[in-house]
Amino acid sequence: MSITSPAVTANTVPSTTNAPEIASVLVVTQASLSLVAGLSAIPFGIVEPGFRVLSLVTILVAIAMFWLARNLRRQRGWARRWVIALEAFSLVASLLLTVLPIGAMRGPVPVLVNLVMPAAVLALLISRSGRAAFARPGTTA
């Protein structure tokens, strides 16, 4: 088993592109989960009018997140700003729900989905390498 050049060549992506790539994968995962949440609320909308609106809003948010993920990968600064805002809002809301005695955050799955993933995306986009990846040529991150 070689531990030198072939593997290094195959596994190496220019380091500045890694943060947007990883963040975009996490955002696509979040968008997929939101899409299913939105679609799953449609049957409830038959008898609960409020959920018709919530389901539509959720599907639209999921589509917007797919779009943002695509533009993160293309290293668009506006996409980075939107994703930071969305993830920060989501993280703060989840933290508030954690404090409330309503059992909103019980076990590893809600912690991974609602706390770890938004925090990871934020960390990737706010980190030095994240800022550098989105910096325009000639500007400093």
Next chain:
Amino acid sequence: MYDIAGEHAAAIGAAIALLVIVWLVLRALSVLAHRRVGWAVALRDTYRATSAITKLAAVLMLVSGVIHLVLIPSHERITAVLFLVNGFGFIVLGVAAVFTSWWRRPAVLWLVATIVAYVVWVVAGWETPDQIGIACKLIELVALGLTLRLAQPGRRTWPRRIWRAVAFPLMASVTTLGIWVGGLAHPDALHAHAGAILQPVAGVATPEQRDAAARLLSDTRASIARYQDPAVAIAAGFKPGAVSSADPLRHFENSANANAVLDPNHPQALVYAQTTHGLQLIGAMYQMKRAGQWGPDPGGPLTQWHQHEGICFSPFGFEFSFETPFWTCPVGSTSITTPPMLHVWIVDNGKLGPFAADLDKTAEKQLQGS
């Protein structure tokens, strides 16, 4: 709805321990390389030259591998063998990701096969979805997404572009739906209906428990008889719950009774049914203060408490839906778990009986038509 199976809990500790061990190994490698140990320098340089996306995919596969290996003792026969093969496969691929160039395609196949196999097992009822299994699938989905992103772009034809765009979201969505369908199709014995978890109790009631249950029913019936008129209940401090077009039952709650425990003179709520001639008192609801705090069950299996989990609550219109296995709710709603509750139905509740979690459908229809 999706708890942590007791025999699976060790997987959390194993996953955390693995991350600590990986960090310690990398630190040790760095120290040895600093001292000019030849093989350590080569390993360190290879590791450093590996992209962050590959490193993350490798760590996630290692975590999944360790979780599979730790869960072997809690599974039987073919599933245990598959977990063994799967666990070692992920560990080999996790290591290979850093040190080889051939790992990507086998990793994609291994991840897809593992996720699909889990969904098949859950849908077939051979595996009960719990939070460890679902968290493991989330880790594998992210690892799959990262691995797919490392693919060298081929010919840029439209079908290829569309497939690259939809393949991963489709996999994530199908996995979510599969786990959900499997969980709903094969609920365990402690699920009254989707979202309601029953208190664990003995199988058969003793004569003493039958007497105690009958006493609770008669005491409750006698105590709440004065609230046949909803106006009397409101005057006594019971506040009407929100009207829901999805639920013909209305709960009138009294916060002054919050500290009472299964006290027929101080029930936490009264339950009324919407009938053609107005609201009709049909029962009381006792409720504990905190989720997971089961109340006393004097009637044993006859007076079994239940709590509602895995439901998305929207304050806009006071409505409910079910959360997905990945614990997501529609925007504007949140996952909630109610404290345990015990209903006492003072009307004939058919086969379900006077302490059932739900009102019998036939009884409900009769009430609505009356």
